[in-house]
Amino acid sequence: MEEYQAAKEELKRTVDIVELISQFVQLKRGGQNHMGLCPFHSEKDPSFTVSQTKQMFHCFGCKKGGDVFAFWMEYHKVSFPEAMRDLAEKYNITLPQKQMTSLEKEKMTLKTRIFKINEAAATYFHHILTKTNDGKPGREYLAKRSIPKEVISEFRLGYAPEKWDGLIKFLKQKKLDMDTAEKAGLIIPNKKGDYYDRFRGRVIFPIDDLRQQIVGFGGRVLDDSLPKYLNTPETPVFHKGELLFGLHAALQAIRESGRVVIVEGYTDALALNMHEFKEVVATLGTALTDNHIRALKGYAKEAVVVFDPDSAGKTAAMKSLSAFLNEGLASKVMILPEGDDPDSFVNKHGLDGFVRLLRQSVPMFDFFLDMKLSQGGDQIEGKVRALEDILPILSQLKNEALRSYYIRHLAEKLNITESAVVIELKKWGTTPSYKSHVQGSREARSNSSVRNQDDQYFMNLLIHHPQIIDRLMNQDLKVILSDPMIKEIFDTMITIYHTEGEISPAGILEKLEKDPVRERFREAMMTPPIFSNDMVEQAVNGLESKVHKIKMAESSIRARQQGDLERANKILEQKRTRENQVL
Numbered sequence: 001m002e003e004y005q006a007a008k009e010e011l012k013r014t015v016d017i018v019e020l021i022s023q024f025v026q027l028k029r030g031g032q033n034h035m036g037l038c039p040f041h042s043e044k045d046p047s048f049t050v051s052q053t054k055q056m057f058h059c060f061g062c063k064k065g066g067d068v069f070a071f072w073m074e075y076h077k078v079s080f081p082e083a084m085r086d087l088a089e090k091y092n093i094t095l096p097q098k099q100m101t102s103l104e105k106e107k108m109t110l111k112t113r114i115f116k117i118n119e120a121a122a123t124y125f126h127h128i129l130t131k132t133n134d135g136k137p138g139r140e141y142l143a144k145r146s147i148p149k150e151v152i153s154e155f156r157l158g159y160a161p162e163k164w165d166g167l168i169k170f171l172k173q174k175k176l177d178m179d180t181a182e183k184a185g186l187i188i189p190n191k192k193g194d195y196y197d198r199f200r201g202r203v204i205f206p207i208d209d210l211r212q213q214i215v216g217f218g219g220r221v222l223d224d225s226l227p228k229y230l231n232t233p234e235t236p237v238f239h240k241g242e243l244l245f246g247l248h249a250a251l252q253a254i255r256e257s258g259r260v261v262i263v264e265g266y267t268d269a270l271a272l273n274m275h276e277f278k279e280v281v282a283t284l285g286t287a288l289t290d291n292h293i294r295a296l297k298g299y300a301k302e303a304v305v306v307f308d309p310d311s312a313g314k315t316a317a318m319k320s321l322s323a324f325l326n327e328g329l330a331s332k333v334m335i336l337p338e339g340d341d342p343d344s345f346v347n348k349h350g351l352d353g354f355v356r357l358l359r360q361s362v363p364m365f366d367f368f369l370d371m372k373l374s375q376g377g378d379q380i381e382g383k384v385r386a387l388e389d390i391l392p393i394l395s396q397l398k399n400e401a402l403r404s405y406y407i408r409h410l411a412e413k414l415n416i417t418e419s420a421v422v423i424e425l426k427k428w429g430t431t432p433s434y435k436s437h438v439q440g441s442r443e444a445r446s447n448s449s450v451r452n453q454d455d456q457y458f459m460n461l462l463i464h465h466p467q468i469i470d471r472l473m474n475q476d477l478k479v480i481l482s483d484p485m486i487k488e489i490f491d492t493m494i495t496i497y498h499t500e501g502e503i504s505p506a507g508i509l510e511k512l513e514k515d516p517v518r519e520r521f522r523e524a525m526m527t528p529p530i531f532s533n534d535m536v537e538q539a540v541n542g543l544e545s546k547v548h549k550i551k552m553a554e555s556s557i558r559a560r561q562q563g564d565l566e567r568a569n570k571i572l573e574q575k576r577t578r579e580n581q582v583l
């Protein structure tokens with residue numbers, strides 16, 4: 001256990017939180033800290049804060065925060081030991097190998113077992129495709145799609161043969177248990193209490209997460225039979241609405257260009273990859289969700305959604321407009337010629353042709369606007385209907401310049417005055433998502449202004465000016481604190497100070513047990529200094545004199561209660577003299 005603790009400390013020393021989080025969130029330096037859009041809640045203004053000096057992150061919006069391990073656990077939804085293992089691997093630090101007892105083996109989490117069995121299944125499918133006679137139909141299909149060997153091996157594509165128990169036999173041979181395989185969605189129980197393979201006669205696309213573990217599979221038929229795509233069902237590790245095919249492979253390219261291209265099919269993503277166009281991901285046959293967009297905005301500044309004009313995906317793509325606007329990720333649409341999909345298009349016209357068309361992408365909002373306006377027709381009823389569809393979306397646009405641009409555009413197209421659009425828009429000015437966002441940030445602001453100023457000053461001095469800690473570690477100071485959480489923090493500090501003789505923000509945080517109190521402390525740690533160095537003395541004096549005032553008033557009251565009026569008056573007089581001195 002000691003070795004494990006040592007490895008944890010080494011990781012803390014090695015991993016830089018800004019560098020690590022930058023891999024998932026676009027951070028900008030702002031004063032002492034780095035700021036970005038929070039990956040854990042929906043926001044358009046950055047309140048996600050990362051401190052390099054404190055090696056800590058904190059979101060002022062959703063209050064999530066902590067160290068590198070806390071980030072990894074929250075972002076990848078993993079346990080602490082898993083976060084340790086991932087980070088150790090990523091930063092080349094050896095974790096002490098613990099010999100697993102049979103009990104521990106049994107306890108190995110279901111998720112880990114599913115990853116293991118998925119890995120085995122991927123090996124099996126890939127082997128069938130590349131090395132066996134059974135894989136011939138799959139090889140022919142991919143050859144027809146001109147997907148070369150390199151792409152097949154990079155993405156570990158596979159083939160599930162037309163058999164009911166091909167995978168089952170393989171897994172049994174490997175002594176892997178059927179129960180886990182069922183929970184991984186690879187096999188399905190039949191009425192006789194036995195199992196059969198879920199994927200049969202399909203080309204297999206393994207889907208991995210950002211930790212490069214296979215979370216599930218997509219299977220595509222070779223002909224026109226239905227369903228065209230069959231995915232792993234929802235499992236403890238497979239959530240369709242959060243995953244994007246190819247994201248891991250595309251990450252670097254997306255970061256470099258600041259752009260991500262989103263297509264509908266696995267083969268579309270692969271075809272583009274084959275033409276050395278790497279910044280591409282595919283949805284798993286679902287519409288884009290808020291979760292997808294929230295993850296993507298961590299890497300890209302702009303998303304281009306590609307769809308063929310005759311697909312139902314067009315409507316689905318338009319539904320995502322609202323999510324794009326809410327998450328503050330710029331979105332465009334690329335329209336392919338009738339009858340083409342990205343796969344066929346890039347194979348016909350090559351990378352140059354694709355990039356040329358990509359450059360002609362239009363902002364999704366413009367596209368939506370024109371679509372609605374043309375649907376409405378020239379009649380006044382149609383125009384009103386179009387306006388009703390457009391306004392709720394327009395009201396979500398936060399960028400003022402863009403907003404007024406579209407207001408003008410809309411007024412022109414509908415042949416009405418701009419002020420008429422503005423009046424109508426005002427009715428929508430508070431759509432739920434927009435309203436909750438504005439309220440959220442206002443609440444956050446008023447919350448902090450309601451907070452007792454002395455509490456704030458005290459915490460801020462403590463965190464930013466450790467040289468005066470001795471003076472702040474005075475029991476009496478507690479009388480000026482009003483927030484019960486700050487009082488709890490104060491008590492914890494006094495205890496540490498008396499037992500260990502010294503005190504540090506990180507040390508305090510470690511000792512705080514309740515989550516809300518930890519959040520409160522993290523927030524204080526991330527707040528910039530209020531006092532410059534030459535103002536510190538004055539600030540501490542101010543706090544101390546307040547303490548004195550309160551103490552005097554208390555003893556005066558006590559004296560009066562005890563009937564000692566003379567003493568009570570004397571104390572009051574002292575108090576007044578002191579106040580005059582201070583003034």
Ligand SMILES: [Zn+2]
Nearest residue numbers: 038041059062
């Ligand atoms: Zn947040």
